[in-house]
Amino acid sequence: MKNRHLLTVAAALCASTLGLAACGGDSGEAAADGPVSLDYTWWGSQDRADRMTKAIAAFEASHPDIDINPNFTDFEGYWQKRATEAAGGGLPDVMQFDLSYLRQYAERGALLDIGELGDAVDTSTIEESLLPSGQIDGATYGVPISTNAFGHFYNPAILEQAGVAAPTGDMTWDEYDAWIREVTEKSPEGVFGSGDYTGTFWLFDTYLRQQGKQAVTEDGEIGFTKAELKEWWESTADLREDGALISAERTTQLDPKSPFGAGEAASEFSWDNFLAGYLTDTGAEKLEIVAPPTDTGDHGLFLKASMLYAIGANTEHPEAAAEFVDFMVNDPEVGAIFGTSRGIPASETQREGATFEGADAQIVAYEESIADELGESPAPLPIGFGTLESNFKRLASDINYGRYTVDEAVDQWFAEAESALQQ
Template identity: 50%
Template sequence: MKFGNRGRHAIAMGALVAASALALTGCAGGGASEGEAYDPDEEVTLTFTWWGNDDRAQRYQQLIDAFEAEHPNITIEGQFSDFPSYWEKRKTEAAGGGLPDVWQFSDSYLREYAEPGLLLDLETVSDFIDFDTFDDGLRSTGQLDGTQYSLPTGYSAWALFLNDGLVEQAGVEPYEGGTSYDEYTEWVASVTEATGGAVYGGTDLTQRIQNFENVLRADGKNLYTEDGELGFTEDELRDFWESGADARAVSIPQQRLEEITPKSGFGAGLTASEASWSNFLGGYLADSGAAHVSLVAPPTTDPDAKDLYRQAGLQVAISAKTEHPEAAALWLDYVVNSEEAGEIFGTTLGFPASETKLAGTTLEGVDAQVADYLESVADRIGDAPPVPVAGYGSLEQTFWDLGKEIGLGTLSVDDAVTEFFQEANVILG
């Protein structure tokens, strides 16, 4: 399959090309062209990368085609990979000074890439980007110390997904959402018992750092502070992991999940529920083959808390060393602001963060479902947390890995807590 203007840009499906190839074709040096006027007729080639699956790649290709039709002098060379490989690749490129011109970014890595000066200050190309289409809360998710380094493609909220067909087959009432964790665990147990374990009610929620985050936020805290430090204690983490003991007894066994990786229990049709970000709805439908998937509010420790927030983690940034900052800004603006992006992506990159992108989005089917869900949890939406600590992506993965070891029975909760804080101390210096 070919991607790009007149079929010239082949994307390696499912994997990025070797590090040396991208370093050679990327943006090695140059920086913003100070004092030089932008020439709209100059032939320019930009590298652009993202993480995701084939569906996302096909959508990006449609957007590339539309952009190149409007800007025939700019060629976009696209590449993508899965999420873990993507960030390993970026680390290699950052060390060698060859990040892509424009790249799909995550607010989890904002400190890590902005503080060393690897990202372009978008205000330097403000003539080519419309910032006014974002409200202050969403625009600020790409800021560090007042400097705009990235812009969000959309936003999501944490949600609980239900495979309606499996719930119906189990003969139990659907989980209503927004109850206590104990009540949710009772519902999970009812599904597992009703099916004799052929389908489990859910997956251990204490494996995901986002569920821990919700518990902290309900208590007025966050995962990290404004100063880039952890916002919780060893005792709080221990209590959280220990609270999952009853849920682990009735949820899908971790060993079963290891056997079906990289699919989740929900994606494989083995669990009736799973917690994740609301924009995953389309992917869950595709992976699970379910006729219908519902989104309901996740459980909470306080029904009156503002524990949820608009997570605008999926963003777009420009390398500080790009040789074509104006052209790169035009492409970034097209990704985050154009009506064409709204039409092509819908809510699959999050609910559109900009007014102009939203104007191009037809909210029907899955997209309408996501919109309805976001409206339904509006009373639980609070302020966004501080900018993630440097190395948050690694901490998130460590949290998940340790949670899985607890589920396998290969690591005690006490040892897991010790290992997490040891790793955090190394990452945070």
């Protein structure tokens, strides 16, 4: 923000002494014969595109020497196109980026180290623990746009019908398992306390963080042992055998809804920005979020960058690209335009510009309630992470189906992880 002011002052002084032909615009890079042009791309729906159009118009109005050429597509097509461009050395100037792909592109030299531009992008407005999400080996390749945090959702209507007290944020894992059993026993047939939560990779990461570890290290390596994964997958064995958890068969039948979203499970763990979707799926008037269980007093929580901004290493206009990123991350008007449609804005100045109501307000309140205990956000994920995560879920389901023993599933996951990380 302050950089734009300084650049504007510099431009005014330059114009008064040397004439406009000798000076750039706000970006310091605009040529005398016209504005700088930046290619900018993102993934998302038409709603996101409509909001983005308004945000770009606001930027261009305050930066007349920078033109933005916008382009967007769906998530799958987005990464197919980026791969093609990277192979040819022609990535866009500015891109919306996902944590799962940042390391892959950064380590191949396709992204600019934004830190080399000094304080051109003001990150002082962003929670410090979130910044490592965009950093690799001390270099900054991504700037967080928005955040989410992991939470424990529950449906108060199901609990009221069962006559069971609501879960709390200070439960131990054993207490939570006992709570699941009680809800299942006291609920009508076909309603359970939970599905098998051990199939969720990010919940396993949360569990490890409660013990001072992480599922993925800062170096992008696997941060846990076979014994630790075995202990995790075996922790719900009694609940599975006793029928206290919704079955794998029924879970598959409900897809694409989750057991919780379908109203057949009283609780579920997921990212807090799933709240609006859960409300739509269940038709419930109210759903609640608390912190996950813990045996250590540390909930292992952190803010995850739901998306980031990155600049292509091949850009001919790095300063102008940084101006655009700074505006899109920090400007209050942009915060008002997007609200929580991309997650909770990462920047404090954008949160101040947004209006939060209903489910949005509930998510903000949850993140505020855990703010004092947030740990450091994960570093950019290893190349092949998507395969690791999907295999984790698949093999946990195979345990439920009886296709693998826990030992067999653990061995299979580590073998597949080794192969994925070598690619």
